Ligand SMILES: Nc1nc2c(c(=O)[nH]1)N[C@H]1C(S)=C(S)[C@@H](COP(=O)(O)OP(=O)(O)OC[C@H]3O[C@@H](n4cnc5c(N)ncnc54)[C@H](O)[C@@H]3O)O[C@H]1N2
């Protein structure tokens with residue numbers, strides 16, 4: 097059994113960045129930028145008004161009330177071309193370009209006006225209500241960095257910077273193959289000893305969450321031919337995730353059957369709980385992570401190993417696990433040789449400290465508890481007994 101750190105290093109060594117592709121701005125949500133996005137223009141392109149009112153010279157309105165002559169109009173998208181002279185004003189609207197010669201805006205609430213004259217009732221300082229050219233960004237400025245997972249806000253900025261197309265990493269295609277005679281898809285009426293394949297759903301959603309494109313290869317029965325034929329569906333994908341059949345039972349066929357098909361095993365079995373029988377290898381050109389079948393083991397191992405692989409393929413830093421600290425609300429015994437990931441509840445005590453309460457039962461078949469957990473408490477191999485109040489490392493879920 098190898099340690100989690102070594103296993104992770106070996107997994108990451110099996111993946112490289114995928115090539116970029118161009119997508120329309122509107123298909124960019126959740127994709128990862130393969131190139132910085134630089135502004136193709138300056139925003140606003142010129143000094144513009146932030147309010148509806150009148151563009152004037154501040155020197156003209158030092159003493160109020162004062163009446164100025166309205167010389168024209170500057171709506172958003174239009175402009176007043178002449179130079180503003182002393183004693184003049186231009187009707188202006190929000191977003192309208194400030195005429196040459198004007199240096200402040202008087203909001204219309206502070207005026208009395210007809211079509212010919214405006215009486216300004218309040219003085220303003222130079223620059224008042226003017227958004228200078230480039231206030232938001234200037235041409236050539238980097239707005240979004242390579243490696244950004246695009247959100248609605250990011251896409252709005254890319255749009256404002258005039259990018260109808262974006263270069264993003266190709267989505268990793270991830271084949272998902274469940275195994276086991278006992279598992280059937282959700283919605284099927286299970287036979288007397290059958291259970292539902294929650295792992296297929298878990299992994300498909302998980303892959304999507306990590307920016308990949310899941311492809312379900314279905315459920316292979318514990319049968320050499322079927323498993324072998326179904327695993328061929330992974331050809332041409334960027335990662336094969338199997339779930340189940342990773343352990344030592346007579347029906348745990350993944351290593352033996354895929355081994356006959358050319359699976360080169362990098363490692364099998366790691367010092368981790370849940371997740372001991374994890375397999376990593378390469379089937380033809382496709383890296384494969386063989387996840388243990390227990391539902392909690394599948395998801396925790398996917399989180400610890402498949403997530404960084406997907407991040408690496410999409411040009412993001414795979415080493416970004418957010419580890420926080422919390423104090424235990426109960427004693428924990430000495431740990432054995434496997435690094436433990438205990439499902440736990442989080443709370444905050446009266447001194448504002450984060451507290452972790454691991455569930456009493458940590459069976460890797462208990463999906464309901466995984467769902468109720470707020471975090472995983474990490475316990476290193478051979479960790480000494482930890483009493484209530486001890487600080488431990490946690491990963492929020
Ligand atoms: N003698 C030993 N037995 C086991 C060992 C061991 O070291 N020696 N390891 C145990 C550990 S730890 C784990 S984890 C499991 C994992 O075994 P497999 O990967 O071979 O998984 P299966 O036996 O196929 O299934 C385990 C469990 O999970 C259920 N399962 C399987 N697939 C799904 C699915 N798609 N959706 C939901 N649930 C699934 C399955 O019905 C079993 O109950 O092995 C231990 N045994």
Ligand code: MOO
Nearest residue numbers: 370371372393460
């Ligand atoms: O590794 Mo298993 O996941 O302990 O149940």
